[in-house]
Structure formats: C-alpha cells, structure tokens
Amino acid sequence: MDKSSDFYSRVYELVRCIPAGKVTTYGIIAEFLGSKGSSRMVGWALNAVIDRIDIPCHRVVNRLGELSGKMHFDHPMQMKDRLLEENITFIGETVDLSKHLWKPDDSFNDLI
DNA sequence: CGGGTGACTTTAC
DNA sequence: CGTAAAGCCACCC
Numbered sequence: 196m197d198k199s200s201d202f203y204s205r206v207y208e209l210v211r212c213i214p215a216g217k218v219t220t221y222g223i224i225a226e227f228l229g230s231k232g233s234s235r236m237v238g239w240a241l242n243a244v245i246d247r248i249d250i251p252c253h254r255v256v257n258r259l260g261e262l263s264g265k266m267h268f269d270h271p272m273q274m275k276d277r278l279l280e281e282n283i284t285f286i287g288e289t290v291d292l293s294k295h296l297w298k299p300d301d302s303f304n305d306l307i
Numbered sequence: 308c309g310g311g312t313g314a315c316t317t318t319a320c
Numbered sequence: 321c322g323t324a325a326a327g328c329c330a331c332c333c
Contacts (some may be wrong), residue, residue, distance in 0.1 A: 215313030222314055225329090232328035239331075245314095257315065261329055264314030 198246045202228060206240040209299055213254045215281045217297035218290050227299045238264055253277040254297075262291035 205228050213219055225234040230296040245267060253274040256262040265274040275285070284291045 216312040233330055235313050236330050
C-alpha cells in the first residue's frame with residue numbers, strides 16, 4: 196500500500212480503522228499524523244467524506260467526547276444514534292472517553 | 308506567496 | 321455553564 200502523503204488521506208485511513216465501540220479525538224488524530232496543530236483540518240477532512248459509509252466519522256469527537264460534528268450530519272441525532280448502536284456509553288450528550296477512547300498505535304503502527 | 312477558513316484546543320472572565 | 325480571544329496548521333483561491 197502506498198503510504199498516503201496527503202494529510203487528508205491519512206485522516207481517512209486512520210478513521211476507517213477505528214474499531215466499533217471506540218472513539219477517538221481530533222487532537223489525537225492530528226498528533227498521530229504529526230501535525231498536532233492541524234486538529235481543525237481533521238474535521239475539515241471528514242466533512243469531505245461524510246457521504247462515504249466507509250469512513251465512520253461519527254467515531255471522531257473532540258477531546259472532551261462532545262459530538263462537535265453532529266450538526267454536519269443529515270440529522271444531528273444521527274451521530275449519537277450510531278454511537279449508541281455500537282454500545283458507546285454517554286454522559287448526557289458527551290461520550291464516556293474513559294471507556295471508549297481509542298488510540299491509533301493500538302494496532303495501527305505500520306499500517307500507514 | 309498571501310489571505311480566508313475551520314467538525315480544535317486552551318486560557319480567561 | 322456561557323462567551324471571547326488567541327494559537328494552531330493544511331487546504332483552497
């Protein structure tokens with residue numbers, strides 16, 4: 196596999212590898228990609244692929260577990276609904292990161 | 308190259 | 321809890 200040099204492509208591959216029942220944050224993704232400060236671009240990249248079912252953009256939340264991108268879905272509830280389907284536990288409108296936080300190097304390592 | 312933009316993050320009030 | 325401001329960086333024009 197060609198190692199995607201594009202920041203966007205890396206985001207897509209990374210997000211695509213998020214296991215069900217787990218979530219990650221924009222900051223972690225950006226940091227793993229080597230650009231900690233580009234956390235905003237992570238969401239920007241996901242916005243371009245929100246139509247692609249291959250990429251579970253609903254598993255990406257901000258550092259507090261808040262569904263910051265829910266309003267970009269067809270319906271805001273769609274994001275939370277999908278997470279609930281994967282046994283994600285919520286604290287109000289916030290994901291319980293202490294139980295569901297996932298980090299790339301878990302099994303990613305040399306995939307990218 | 309420069310300016311605008313943003314699903315972030317942190318600090319402050 | 322809320323809003324405000326600044327820092328951050330890749331992408332687009």
